Structures are given as C-alpha cells and as structure tokens.
Amino acid sequence: MKTVYLDNNATTQVASEVLEAMLPYFHEYYGNPSSMHSFGGQVARKIRDAREQVAALIGATPDEIIFTSCGTESDNAAIRSALATYPERRHIVTSRVEHPAVKSLCANLAGQGYRITELPVDKNGILDMEPFVDRLTPDTAVVSLMWANNETGALFPVEKAAELAHERGIPFHTDAVQSTGKIPIDMKKSAIDMLSFSGHKLHAPKGIGVLYVRRGTRFSPFLIGGHQEKGRRGGTENTPSIIGLGKACELAARHLDTENSAVRRLRDRLEKTLLARIPKCRVNGDIQQRIPNTTNISFEFVEGEGILLLMNEYGICASSGSACTSGSLQPSHVLRAMGVPFTMAHGSIRFSLSIYNTEEEIDFVIEKMPPIIERLRGMSPYWTSAAQACATI
Amino acid sequence: MWEYTDKVKEHFLNPRNVGEVENPDGVAEVGSIACGDALKLSFKLDENKRIQEAKFKTFGCASAIASSSALTEMIKGMTLEEAQKVTNQDIAAFLGGLPQEKMHCSVMGQEALEKAIENYRGAPAKAPGEQIICECFGVTDREIERAVRENNLATVEDVTNYTKAGGGCGNCHDAIRQIIERVRAEAKPAATPKMTNIQRIRMIEEALEKEIRPSLKHDGGDIALIDVVGNRVIVATRGSCAVCKASDITLKHFVEAKLRDLVSPDLIIEEVAP
Numbered sequence: 001m002k003t004v005y006l007d008n009n010a011t012t013q014v015a016s017e018v019l020e021a022m023l024p025y026f027h028e029y030y031g032n033p034s035s036m037h038s039f040g041g042q043v044a045r046k047i048r049d050a051r052e053q054v055a056a057l058i059g060a061t062p063d064e065i066i067f068t069s070c071g072t073e074s075d076n077a078a079i080r081s082a083l084a085t086y087p088e089r090r091h092i093v094t095s096r097v098e099h100p101a102v103k104s105l106c107a108n109l110a111g112q113g114y115r116i117t118e119l120p121v122d123k124n125g126i127l128d129m130e131p132f133v134d135r136l137t138p139d140t141a142v143v144s145l146m147w148a149n150n151e152t153g154a155l156f157p158v159e160k161a162a163e164l165a166h167e168r169g170i171p172f173h174t175d176a177v178q179s180t181g182k183i184p185i186d187m188k189k190s191a192i193d194m195l196s197f198s199g200h201k202l203h204a205p206k207g208i209g210v211l212y213v214r215r216g217t218r219f220s221p222f223l224i225g226g227h228q229e230k231g232r233r234g235g236t237e238n239t240p241s242i243i244g245l246g247k248a249c250e251l252a253a254r255h256l257d258t259e260n261s262a263v264r265r266l267r268d269r270l271e272k273t274l275l276a277r278i279p280k281c282r283v284n285g286d287i288q289q290r291i292p293n294t295t296n297i298s299f300e301f302v303e304g305e306g307i308l309l310l311m312n313e314y315g316i317c318a319s320s321g322s323a324c325t326s327g328s329l330q331p332s333h334v335l336r337a338m339g340v341p342f343t344m345a346h347g348s349i350r351f352s353l354s355i356y357n358t359e360e361e362i363d364f365v366i367e368k369m370p371p372i373i374e375r376l377r378g379m380s381p382y383w384t385s386a387a388q389a390c391a392t393i
Numbered sequence: 394m395w396e397y398t399d400k401v402k403e404h405f406l407n408p409r410n411v412g413e414v415e416n417p418d419g420v421a422e423v424g425s426i427a428c429g430d431a432l433k434l435s436f437k438l439d440e441n442k443r444i445q446e447a448k449f450k451t452f453g454c455a456s457a458i459a460s461s462s463a464l465t466e467m468i469k470g471m472t473l474e475e476a477q478k479v480t481n482q483d484i485a486a487f488l489g490g491l492p493q494e495k496m497h498c499s500v501m502g503q504e505a506l507e508k509a510i511e512n513y514r515g516a517p518a519k520a521p522g523e524q525i526i527c528e529c530f531g532v533t534d535r536e537i538e539r540a541v542r543e544n545n546l547a548t549v550e551d552v553t554n555y556t557k558a559g560g561g562c563g564n565c566h567d568a569i570r571q572i573i574e575r576v577r578a579e580a581k582p583a584a585t586p587k588m589t590n591i592q593r594i595r596m597i598e599e600a601l602e603k604e605i606r607p608s609l610k611h612d613g614g615d616i617a618l619i620d621v622v623g624n625r626v627i628v629a630t631r632g633s634c635a636v637c638k639a640s641d642i643t644l645k646h647f648v649e650a651k652l653r654d655l656v657s658p659d660l661i662i663e664e665v666a667p
Contacts, residue, residue: 301426301452302452303429303430303452303453303454303457304454305395305454305455306405306453306454306455306458309402309405309455310406313406322429322454330429330529330560330561331429342426342427342429343426346426346429346452378411379408379411379449379450379451379452379458380450380451380452381422381431381432381433381450381451381452382426382431382452
C-alpha cells in the first residue's frame with residue numbers, strides 16, 4: 001500500500017539531497033571537528049558552512065546559531081538561560097497553547113517557585129495583544145511564545161510581541177519549530193532574542209535542533225562541557241546531522257515560495273473540498289494568519305482516533321487532537337484553550353502537508369474521507385438526532 | 394499508536410450489530426459527547442427470555458467501538474441473569490485484552506448492559522443516595538466503588554483508566570483516594586487470613602475455572618493445575634496454549650496476575666512440559 005503522508009508537523013521525510021550530504025560524514029569523514037589534525041579539520045569546515053546555511057535561512061549571522069539535539073533542548077536552553085541570567089526575576093509569560101516543550105517546562109518551573117502567566121487565545125487561536133502588555137512586569141524574566149501553533153498552524157504576532165517585551169527590557173524567546181522554512185523569517189529586522197527550531201520538521205533528520213541567540217543577549221549554557229559551540233553548548237557535534245541540517249536549510253530557503261504557493265494551494269483545495277463534501281465540519285484556527293501547510297478540521301459527532309485508524313487502512317497519515325489519541329482523557333489543550341466545543345474537539349484531524357505531496361495524493365484523500373466520516377457517523381448515537389435537529393430547523 | 398490486539402482491530406473495522414433494535418425490551422445510553430465516548434445499547438428478548446438481538450451505537454475511539462461490538466456478540470442467547478454476570482474484564486478478555494488506558498471502554502460496555510437490563514425491569518436508573526464524584530466526566534461513587542472492587546484497583550490513576558473519574562480537573566482525586574481506601578479496607582478481611590494449603594488450592598482451582606479458563610478457551614487454549622508447592626503454582630498448558638509462542642506472556646501477565654489478585658499476592662506460576 002502506498003503511504004500518503006499528511007503528518008509533516010509531526011515529522012518530515014529526510015530530503016534525498018540532505019541524506020546524500022550527510023552520508024560521507026558517518027563512515028568516511030568521521031573526524032572530530034575539534035581535533036588539531038586536518039582529518040578532523042575538514043569536518044569543522046563543513047560545520048562552518050552548515051552554520052552559514054542555517055543562519056541564511058533566518059537572516060542571522062553564523063555566530064548567533066547554536067546547534068542542539070532537538071527543539072525541546074533549544075526551548076529548555078533558552079528559557080533556563082533567561083532565568084539564570086536574570087536571577088532576581090521570578091516571572092515567565094507564555095501562552096495556553098504552547099508545545100509541551102515549553103508548557104511542561106513552565107509547569108515544572110512553577111513547582112520551583114516561578115510565577116507563570118499563560119496568556120489566553122481567542123476562538124481562532126490567536127493571541128490577544130492587549131492583556132499581553134498588561135502582564136509584563138519588572139519581575140518578568142522571559143516571554144516565550146510559539147510562532148506557529150503545531151496543531152492549528154495559527155501564527156502568533158511574535159515580532160510585535162518581541163518589540164513590546166524589548167521596550168520593557170524583557171528577553172523574548174519564540175518556539176519557531178513549525179514556522180521555520182514555512183514563512184519568511186529575518187532576524188535582522190526582528191526584536192526576537194532567542195528562537196528555537198528543529199531539523200526534522202524541515203526535511204533534516206531527527207536529533208538535531210537550533211537555538212538562535214541574538215548577539216549581545218545574556219546567555220548561560222544548558223549543557224555544560226567542552227568548548228563546542230563557543231562554550232554555549234557542550235558535547236561533541238552531531239556532525240552528519242549538522243551538515244544535513246545545513247543542506248535542509250538551504251533547500252528550505254529555496255522552497256519557501258513553493259511552500260507559499262503550491263503547498264498552500266494543495267492545502268486549500270483539500271480543506272475547501274472536504275468542507276464542501278462533508279456536512280457538519282469546520283476548520284479550527286485562523287484561516288488567514290496560518291502557516292501554508294496545515295489545516296485542522298473537526299468532523300462533528302465522530303471521534304478522531306476512529307477516523308485516523310480508518311484513514312490508516314488506506315495508508316493516509318495524519319494526527320488528531322482527540323482525547324483518545326493523546327493518552328489523556330481530554331481533547332488537546334490547544335482546542336480547549338480556543339473554546340472549541342466538545343462535539344467538535346474530539347473529532348479533530350490535523351492534515352499537514354509538505355512540498356513532496358502531490359495533486360493525486362490530495363485527490364485520493366478527498367475521495368476517501370467522506371465515506372470514512374459517514375461510516376463512523378453511521379455508528380454514532382449522536383449523528384441521527386443531530387441530523388434530525390438540523391432538518392427541523 | 395495504541396497497541397490493539399488483532400481482535401480489537403477486527404471488531405473496529407467490521408463491527409457486529411451496529412444500530413438500534415426495533416421495539417427493544419431494554420435500552421440504555423451511557424457516557425456523553427463531552428467525555429469523548431458514549432454508547433447506546435438496545436436489546437430484545439425471545440419467548441424463552443433470552444437475548445435474541447442486541448445492537449449498539451457508539452461514539453468513541455476504536456476500542457470503544459470494538460468493546461461495544463464484542464458486548465453485543467457476547468450477550469446474544471444469554472438470559473438476563475447470565476448477562477448481568479458479564480464483567481468489563483470479560484469484554485476485555487473477549488477482545489484479547491485492551492491497553493490499560495482504554496479499560497474504561499470495557500467498563501462503559503458493562504454499564505450500558507447493566508442499565509439496559511435495569512431499564513427492562515423498570516428499575517430506577519440511578520440508585521438512591523448515589524453521588525457524582527467526578528464532575529468532569531459525571532462518574533458516581535457507586536461506579537468508582539464497583540470498578541475498584543471488581544478490578545482490584547489501588548491508585549487514582551487506575552480508577553481514571555477504568556472509569557475516567559479524575560481525568561479532568563483533578564479536584565476529585567482526594568475523594569477517589571478515600572473511596573479506594575474504603576473499598577480496599579472492606580475487601581481485606583476476606584482475603585488476608587492465613588489459608589491452609591487445601592483452602593489455597595481450592596481457591597486457585599476456583600479462580601482458574603471461573604476467571605481464567607473461559608478467556609483461554611475463547612482462543613482454543615486451556616490450562617491444567619498440576620500441583621501447588623508453597624507459593625509455586627505448577628500448571629500445564631493445553632490446546633492452542635501449548636503451542637502458542639505467547640503463552641509465557643499469558644501465564645505471567647494474565648494467569649499469574651489473576652491468581653495474585655484473587656488468591657494471594659505471593660503466587661508464582663511455573664509451567665511443566667505438556
């Protein structure tokens with residue numbers, strides 16, 4: 001069975017160019033970039049190139065790029081650095097819809113006595129800027145807001161938020177794991193102090209992340225060890241992955257237009273056709289301020305896990321914000337924060353595309369989804385009464 | 394991804410008895426859309442007062458749909474007295490087991506059955522004095538007590554896995570803890586007095602007969618008790634169990650766990666060659 005992969009916000013396929021760039025650095029050029037001999041030195045040069053490629057994607061300078069092991073490490077390093085470098089401050093501002101990498105860290109820090117403010121979002125998942133400003137205090141050590149939401153794709157006005165934080169002397173961090181490579185990012189024009197992203201969301205391998213730290217920002221390392229990354233992150237470099245990430249960033253810069261034209265068009269066609277062909281469904285999250293590859297659609301009166309498993313029978317991969325798929329008993333914290341009604345939240349499916357998806361794949365999904373939803377609704381005790389209620393109105 | 398058994402997957406992909414029985418004798422709805430799963434069960438009796446037809450409509454995940462399908466298959470042909478004895482564990486066993494976090498799906502099936510039978514008999518749906526403990530999921534003290542008693546639950550997390558109670562805001566965790574303590578305190582006197590070896594063997598035989606063999610027989614297997622030496626229970630596997638590669642796991646995780654629950658927590662299962 002052919003796989004139709006529409007779960008690119010979970011992880012992506014390593015691009016063949018990326019894999020090709022990496023392969024020699026496992027077996028042939030295995031030297032340690034810190035070594036004095038030229039066998040290691042040639043790897044150090046490749047890492048320098050990769051750092052330039054990564055910096056170019058986000059409009060940074062190479063010395064502002066720190067390689068880490070993943071997005072979660074970058075988020076932890078950024079927030080913990082702010083707390084360590086402003087030890088007198090005990091307050092963190094974040095949002096209710098953050099990724100667990102930030103949300104769980106903040107919950108943990110709350111247990112250590114930090115005050116956490118989780119800003120609410122509106123029904124479209126967009127941050128309200130007015131209460132944001134009110135919550136910034138002289139005690140605030142860091143603001144951490146995600147750029148694009150992983151579940152809905154909704155974009156936060158982080159650049160505006162960063163300016164407002166800066167005016168008050170508060171460092172600003174953003175988790176840009178879902179937005180890097182999907183929207184233009186230029187750190188030269190931004191007030192953001194720290195930015196995290198992850199390789200495996202943009203066709204580099206898993207196990208490599210980036211933390212951007214603006215020049216002049218106070219920084220205290222999370223992993224303490226050797227002099228790697230100028231002492232800002234100890235540990236021998238993951239050379240093949242860093243080299244792969246460099247290539248992936250170069251490709252992402254080149255494909256940014258494709259993401260915002262071809263991928264967006266496929267996403268919009270999928271979304272519009274499903275909404276037209278399946279009654280009682282809706283899009284979760286702002287449809288304008290959104291990354292181009294993501295759509296989160298709720299199918300009322302059915303449950304997400306059942307939908308995913310039936311999709312799985314056709315080789316279609318996606319995700320759900322339903323309780324049953326999360327391992328907890330409540331639907332996703334993102335949908336709850338947006339006030340999505342329970343009848344809708346349990347039946348939410350996230351489709352996230354990549355530049356490798358084709359028109360044929362989208363046609364296939366469009367063909368298979370209506371009977372899947374119909375079949376589950378045929379089993380749902382709520383469907384008939386709901387349909388009847390509609391008919392009488 | 395959940396580790397569902399092939400039987401769960403099969404019942405999810407090809408559910409039996411979907412729908413509503415026309416002119417049902419008993420009908421019940423449990424769960425709610427807010428909880429994330431709900432089941433409407435209806436049945437009809439034949440002239441001998443046996444369940445002739447049982448149908449379901451379920452909103453919920455794969456294991457909820459599979460549990461409902463399994464339940465309707467299991468109770469067909471039963472008298473109401475027999476059907477009343479069907480436990481959530483029977484439903485889970487019929488499906489070859491459910492992930493721990495999904496046990497509440499089997500509990501939902503059992504509750505629906507119970508309420509549908511009550512509905513047939515004209516009994517009140519809610520016993521007097523019953524209290525809602527978990528506001529988020531609308532779970533009562535009676536339901537929690539029952540789940541704790543029948544599944545030998547020890548922690549709030551167990552109770553959440555089986556009934557969903559406590560899975561939301563968490564405000565009821567203390568109340569749940571109190572119920573667990575109360576139920577476990579009342580359960581103890583029966584189980585703890587020192588047993589003679591004869592009593593112990595009798596209890597093991599009874600547990601094998603009532604709780605273990607029926608599940609094994611579903612899959613064409615069986616088990617024979619050879620001897621009990623101290624806390625070592627020596628058994629032989631029969632039928633398909635004897636040739637099944639997974640029988641070690643069944644012995645350890647199902648048979649031994651059951652015997653520890655029902656007889657004594659120090660029992661160790663040992664297998665002799667068939």
